[in-house]
Amino acid sequence: DDNAAAAKPACFSSVIPGWFSEMSPMWPGEAHSLKVEKVLFQDKSDYQDVIVFQSATYGKVLVLDGVIQLTERDECAYQEMITHLPLCSIPNPKKVLVIGGGDGGVLREVARHPSVEHIDMCEIDKMVVDVSKQFFPNVAIGFEDPRVTLVIGDGVAFLKNASRGSYDAVIVDSSDPIGPAKELFEKPFFQSVARALRPGGVVCTQAESLWLHMDIIEDIVSNCRDIFKGSVNYAGVIGFMLCSTEGPHVDFKVPVSPLDDSSSKSSGPLKFYNSEIHSAAFCLPSFATKVIELR
Ligand code: SAM
Numbered sequence: 001d002d003n004a005a006a007a008k009p010a011c012f013s014s015v016i017p018g019w020f021s022e023m024s025p026m027w028p029g030e031a032h033s034l035k036v037e038k039v040l041f042q043d044k045s046d047y048q049d050v051i052v053f054q055s056a057t058y059g060k061v062l063v064l065d066g067v068i069q070l071t072e073r074d075e076c077a078y079q080e081m082i083t084h085l086p087l088c089s090i091p092n093p094k095k096v097l098v099i100g101g102g103d104g105g106v107l108r109e110v111a112r113h114p115s116v117e118h119i120d121m122c123e124i125d126k127m128v129v130d131v132s133k134q135f136f137p138n139v140a141i142g143f144e145d146p147r148v149t150l151v152i153g154d155g156v157a158f159l160k161n162a163s164r165g166s167y168d169a170v171i172v173d174s175s176d177p178i179g180p181a182k183e184l185f186e187k188p189f190f191q192s193v194a195r196a197l198r199p200g201g202v203v204c205t206q207a208e209s210l211w212l213h214m215d216i217i218e219d220i221v222s223n224c225r226d227i228f229k230g231s232v233n234y235a236g237v238i239g240f241m242l243c244s245t246e247g248p249h250v251d252f253k254v255p256v257s258p259l260d261d262s263s264s265k266s267s268g269p270l271k272f273y274n275s276e277i278h279s280a281a282f283c284l285p286s287f288a289t290k291v292i293e294l295r
Helices: 003-005 075-087 105-110 125-137 137-143 155-161 179-185 187-196 214-227 262-265 274-281
Strands: 019-022 032-044 050-053 058-065 067-071 095-098 118-123 148-152 166-175 197-209 231-234 240-246
Touching: 003 155, 019 050, 019 058, 032 067, 032 125, 050 125, 058 125, 067 075, 075 105, 075 197, 075 240, 075 274, 095 105, 095 155, 095 179, 105 118, 105 137, 105 166, 118 125, 118 155, 125 137, 125 148, 137 148, 137 262, 155 179, 155 187, 166 187, 166 274, 179 214, 187 197, 187 214, 197 214, 214 231, 214 240
Parallel strands: 095 118, 095 166, 118 148, 166 197
Antiparallel strands: 019 032, 032 050, 050 058, 058 067, 197 240, 231 240
């Protein structure tokens, strides 16, 4: 009845016959819907509900706690930008850490950089890795790179134990700040990232949407300005926070290590990223520039 429904915690949408609608307390009053052809997987891990379904127009879709994480049709945009914006902004990245990213897409993109010698990944939920390998082989191909070391665990704890100054780049490919990823948006986590980066090292995090989450973004920017004494930039609209630690100057707007298609190897050519869209990503809408004072 209505009271029972009202009392239920705001749950995420579940797959309903015919359509999947993505509803979340993160975006009240709106829902993105995709026509479902077939539900391919549905289970609950120790951390979240995991669903894979075949959509009518976006290929296969990965959903965690009712929130779409990737679709075969457009995952390239997110995976390429979150990876190449930081890695193309510094010369010769060698040691890279990925927090989250259990679908393997960021690993696939990091592997394009010939200078990279070692890639650590800390993903909290093994079910996401297994499901991606089963249903998204073109995304999970990233796990096959011999430079990758996968740790199943909490990214917060992993960074607490990371040696000081040990990474050139950290990429935080996390879900949203509710559920297991909540602490990945908080100040202590960013402080541990800064400690794990070398001088002039860079971090790029999934930083929500200018349209939906200016309050969250303002907090992230404020924390990053306190913690990172190099550059602090926001890129994109469903965007990314890019920061560098004190040391060799990093100008995120100018890719110093441009990627060309010789990097395609087994993962095929780049579908979204290029040097022009790299620089353009830092052009922000006027309503955002007033809020996000950057340096
Ligand atoms: N592309 C997605 C997006 O735009 O939000 C993110 C993709 S990826 C699937 C997000 C990953 O973060 C998930 O696999 C989730 O299990 C992982 N994750 C969430 N919290 C985590 C934590 N505290 N430590 C490590 N991984 C975490």
